[in-house]
Amino acid sequence: MKRKITLKQIARELNVSISTVSKALRDNHEISKETADKIKAFAKQNNYRPNNIALSLKNRKSMTIGVIIPDITHHFFSKVIKGIEKIANKQGFNVIIGLSNDSFDKEVLNMEMLANGSIDGFIISISNDTQLKQDYHHLAETMNQGMPIVMFDRFSNETICDKVIVDDFDGGRKATKKLLEIGCKHIAIISTEDFVSVSRHRLQGYLEALDNHKITPKSSLITKISEGADIEKEVNQLFDSNKKIDGVFAVNEIFAITAMKVARQRGLRVPEDISVIGFSDGLLSKHCSPSLTTISQHAVKMGEKSAELLMKRLENESEEEELPRTIVIETSLIERESTR
Amino acid sequence: MKRKITLKQIARELNVSISTVSKALRDNHEISKETADKIKAFAKQNNYRPNNIALSLKNRKSMTIGVIIPDITHHFFSKVIKGIEKIANKQGFNVIIGLSNDSFDKEVLNMEMLANGSIDGFIISISNDTQLKQDYHHLAETMNQGMPIVMFDRFSNETICDKVIVDDFDGGRKATKKLLEIGCKHIAIISTEDFVSVSRHRLQGYLEALDNHKITPKSSLITKISEGADIEKEVNQLFDSNKKIDGVFAVNEIFAITAMKVARQRGLRVPEDISVIGFSDGLLSKHCSPSLTTISQHAVKMGEKSAELLMKRLENESEEEELPRTIVIETSLIERESTR
């Protein structure tokens, strides 16, 4: 139950001043080898470690970065965190997590909680709620206070900061192109509501791919499922509204797997009768059967890049501001069993 | 690029002392209403917020809890974190994450990094590596310094602290009992190596259930797959060594799903010819097909309980030590399509 030992206690015990102890432990030349050795020995014996909080206050930096994400149980986000943690830890930074739960208010609250000295910078993927409200003042204010922000995946155009984004447009195009190439004629897309930026971009990629093949998109092939809706029901409606569907591009794993399930219930074989491509390469895609052909976003790499960007900005503090960078992570198509 | 405003700046601006500002903002009666109002107005206008780091140093607590887990991309752990975060946030605590990556060294490093003032207490699930080495000195030392620890899921008996554990023994028994009840005669278990405590307990539960039904366990029905091994190959060997298998209890989702896959490859129908039960209720279990009957550990609840235990201990600091508590979270069987 003994508290951690401090410089003051070492100083008192050894009858020297606090500054002597501090200097000795940091190998300052002002201290004689004799004294330094004595102090070091005592410190080691008592397992002295400088108090991080005191250092943070003195240096005005906490060596901690704050990560705000909508949902940690979402596999994509946990992979991003893994990447962030890896890079941050390597450079001696800690990672503190804030969950917005896809609520604007909680996102703001979390940021305010952390922005008062606890952290040196943010890495954030904004909530759907925030994208819906289009209210980004908390980001602007935070940056105004000199706290750097890196946005990843879900971002807002009006916030001027470093960004690490997925080329969702190209991902959507890639997936659709693949379906076209293997001979699909009636390709449906299962997306979310339009205000979710990433889904919107994937849909645009889908349209672009169709256009490249001189195919006119049909509204009966496009479905947008809103948060909390009954996915299976919606997918069934999609299949009802167009009986000729022979290819499905879903903007996430759950939608894709539900599509396969519904297709099978309707007597369609995957991939013989219908091919399915999902988005984001999680456990589900790999282990469901048939395993899912999908667009990988390289989540871990996104986390790594985000952390690198942030820490680079934290390094050259006093120097003049560098221009914000945007790193685009290319997607890649992972072929599995759900496409023929 | 203006820094956050401090008490000192407010004081200078308003020609009062720092202490007057502090007192005014905290509604101390010593300050006249007139002065207080003026200060409050100025503070609000300039969006003053006390610096967390300074408060941490002064109060000797950081209002932050450290969570050390082996792998955040593991769905079980991310759900636990969700539970922790929910409770912690409600009480004004932040959550800082350390990933051990199932390495003993990184676990120790992470703890040392955080234990120097950054956090007020730990919630930890130890790494497999640590369980293998059976070296728990870092936990003991941390507690020795007055830092409370709550262990969850994977724990060590020799560490005396609050614990939130799954009744893995009962979970294993429940699953096996279910398989017996639906008529399985040759029930295999797919587990991991013995040093992983949770797997060991589940295996014991399996044996207990067999014993209750007066069935002698066969070694040909018990397989233990080590880290990094080719799961599919191992499962195939299991099916080779005993052709009569009509029920499988797997200690995790991946093993269970692989078992279903291998079974199907061998012409066995799930659940008509063979029933499968997994462990831990993740996305995979819910969305694979046939969907997986599984033992749920109630991960979110575990996180909540862990956070509650830790914060309760942080509250009554100076009081005499309360005895360590162990909370056992009961498992429950979730029936889906993989059992008949």
Place this chain on the structure above:
DNA sequence: TTACTTTTCGCAATCGTTTTCGTGTTTAAA
């Protein structure tokens, strides 16, 4: 011995707060 340099250490400021205590001013009671 004197003067000057070098070595070795402590003082004090600083980071941003909170809080105890002291002090000067005002007000009310005697």
Place this chain on the structure above:
DNA sequence: TTTAAACACGAAAACGATTGCGAAAAGTAA
């Protein structure tokens, strides 16, 4: 008018660490 109480505010210490600077002690040269 004197005295005590009430009021309003500031100085300073504390949390734990770092660091520039001044000063004492020791060493060196003349």
